Amino acid sequence: MTDLYHPGVPSGQPIWSPSAPLLKLKGLTYVHQDTVLLHEIDLQLARHGITLLLGPNGAGKSLLMRLAHGLIAPTSGDVIWHTQPDMPPLLQAMVFQHPVMLRRTALANLTYALAARRVPWRRRRALAMETLERFGLISLAQRQARVLSGGEQQRLALARAWVLKPEVLFLDEPTSALDPASMRAVEEAVHAFHAEGTRIVMSSHDLNQARRLADDVVLLCGGRLVEHTPAERFFQGPRTPEARAFIRGELIW
Amino acid sequence: MPENDNAFQAALSLILSLDPVLLGIVTLSLQVSLSAVLVGALIGLPLGAALALWHFPGRGLAVTLLNAFMGLPPVVAGLMIYLLLSRAGPLGSLGLLFTPTAMIIAQTLLVLPIIAALTRDHIGALWEEYREQLHSLRIGRVRAMPGLLWDARFALMTVILAGFGRASAEVGAVLIVGGNIDGVTRVMTTAIALETSKGNLALALGLGLVLLGLVALVNGTAYVIGERARRRLG
Ligand SMILES: Nc1ncnc2c1ncn2[C@@H]1O[C@H](COP(=O)(O)OP(=O)(O)O)[C@@H](O)[C@H]1O
Ligand SMILES: [Mg+2]
Numbered sequence: 001m002t003d004l005y006h007p008g009v010p011s012g013q014p015i016w017s018p019s020a021p022l023l024k025l026k027g028l029t030y031v032h033q034d035t036v037l038l039h040e041i042d043l044q045l046a047r048h049g050i051t052l053l054l055g056p057n058g059a060g061k062s063l064l065m066r067l068a069h070g071l072i073a074p075t076s077g078d079v080i081w082h083t084q085p086d087m088p089p090l091l092q093a094m095v096f097q098h099p100v101m102l103r104r105t106a107l108a109n110l111t112y113a114l115a116a117r118r119v120p121w122r123r124r125r126a127l128a129m130e131t132l133e134r135f136g137l138i139s140l141a142q143r144q145a146r147v148l149s150g151g152e153q154q155r156l157a158l159a160r161a162w163v164l165k166p167e168v169l170f171l172d173e174p175t176s177a178l179d180p181a182s183m184r185a186v187e188e189a190v191h192a193f194h195a196e197g198t199r200i201v202m203s204s205h206d207l208n209q210a211r212r213l214a215d216d217v218v219l220l221c222g223g224r225l226v227e228h229t230p231a232e233r234f235f236q237g238p239r240t241p242e243a244r245a246f247i248r249g250e251l252i253w
Numbered sequence: 254m255p256e257n258d259n260a261f262q263a264a265l266s267l268i269l270s271l272d273p274v275l276l277g278i279v280t281l282s283l284q285v286s287l288s289a290v291l292v293g294a295l296i297g298l299p300l301g302a303a304l305a306l307w308h309f310p311g312r313g314l315a316v317t318l319l320n321a322f323m324g325l326p327p328v329v330a331g332l333m334i335y336l337l338l339s340r341a342g343p344l345g346s347l348g349l350l351f352t353p354t355a356m357i358i359a360q361t362l363l364v365l366p367i368i369a370a371l372t373r374d375h376i377g378a379l380w381e382e383y384r385e386q387l388h389s390l391r392i393g394r395v396r397a398m399p400g401l402l403w404d405a406r407f408a409l410m411t412v413i414l415a416g417f418g419r420a421s422a423e424v425g426a427v428l429i430v431g432g433n434i435d436g437v438t439r440v441m442t443t444a445i446a447l448e449t450s451k452g453n454l455a456l457a458l459g460l461g462l463v464l465l466g467l468v469a470l471v472n473g474t475a476y477v478i479g480e481r482a483r484r485r486l487g
Contacts, residue, residue, distance in 0.1 A: 066385075069389060070388075071385055071388050071389060092389075093389065093390075094389045096385065096386065096389075100382065100383060100385065100386035102383065102386075102400070102404060103379075103404040103405075103486050104404065112400065113390060116390040116391065116392050116396075117390075144485055144486050146486055147485075147486070164390075
């Protein structure tokens with residue numbers, strides 16, 4: 001029995017190790033008015049990297065991210081974040097497909113996020129300005145956020161996530177309605193977050209984007225998890241017929 | 254109509270010469286209505302925001318009541334406060350009846366439902382829009398409230414102006430609880446009613462012009478705020 005004893009770990013609590021998965025979804029199910037929108041999703045995400053959530057429209061990508069981020073509660077199943085014992089919960093941020101712009105200036109959108117993270121007000125403005133500069137938005141600092149263009153709003157949403165210094169970032173189709181230049185800016189931002197050590201979970205229905213960014217790929221179809229594979233393997237030879245059809249560009253529902 | 258022409262000229266000269274009687278009435282009117290709007294806003298803004306943000310049993314009833322009270326006839330509001338403050342009433346011992354304070358209370362009763370109900374509409378719509386983002390920032394309803402009120406500030410300013418318009422233009426409530434006592438509780442609307450019936454058209458018309466100007470100013474301000482907000486916030 002002695003080999004099962006781990007000193008300092010209360011019984012019943014998972015043992016933390018740096019190689020343990022960061023996020024575990026266990027039998028995650030979401031039902032809305034008798035329709036099963038997500039069907040017993042089991043998924044483990046490693047501590048580092050960029051995960052691309054692929055799948056056709058309506059597959060449940062947004063829903064899965066909102067569940068994992070804690071915006072909605074699952075009908076059944078669990079979302080388990082593996083954090084070091086006695087540590088505060090992971091800092092998470094999410095950029096929505098249609099970013100929500102507060103009815104304030106671009107600058108005030110960032111200082112609001114800093115206030116939400118209880119950054120002392122003296123430091124907020126400088127931090128926000130620095131971030132606007134980094135995202136090429138400094139000339140728009142005093143502009144009302146809601147009158148910015150779609151690409152500018154998406155960059156501002158990324159900047160707002162940036163000031164939070166999140167450990168995990170969810171991005172819901174951040175480039176779906178953008179021109180190529182804005183799309184490139186978003187992908188550069190994703191790399192920058194990654195370089196800072198942020199764990200990234202991003203949905204997309206753009207295969208080329210997935211090729212450029214992904215470390216691993218999760219394919220959802222009709223509310224079911226079809227495949228979770230390292231990106232290289234996924235694009236060389238997906239295991240499932242659904243994935244093959246998806247790569248060939250055939251719509252699957 | 255020579256007599257009315259004279260009345261109009263006399264009214265203008267009352268206004269231009271800053272006639273002390275007219276000035277006193279206008280000042281009291283503004284004091285009463287502004288106080289009522291201030292109290293109404295201090296209670297109505299957080300109340301309306303809370304009704305938009307929290308779901309609790311009886312919330313539907315509260316909202317329905319609030320909406321019904323938006324159309325409360327001023328004389329009925331006056332009567333309710335009269336019964337409350339009259340010597341035999343539950344608050345009779347305070348001796349507030351026929352004082353400006355009673356008028357402020359009655360007008361607050363008229364203004365509060367408007368401010369609370371319209372605030373609920375505006376904050377509710379904004380919350381619907383912001384909800385997931387704020388949840389993502391881990392900001393709960395309590396912490397969200399000041400920001401929501403601030404972001405809805407232009408809409409809320411027009412709400413408050415609407416409340417002020419209702420307060421300053423009503424006759425029934427201030428007449429019943431104030432009693433229209435000369436120099437004590439006589440405000441523009443009650444004075445206009447009395448002076449007209451007495452045939453003192455000059456003072457009535459002078460006060461009417463001031464009231465008209467005030468209402469025009471309030472509505473103009475509300476319009477400008479609305480336009481500016483539309484242009485700036487998109
Ligand atoms: N709040 C909701 N209420 C009801 N149905 C929803 C809700 N959110 C999503 N759905 C449905 O769930 C399915 C998956 O939606 P979603 O996660 O947005 O798909 P994706 O992001 O992959 O395009 C869709 O059929 C959608 O209509
Ligand atoms: Mg989606």
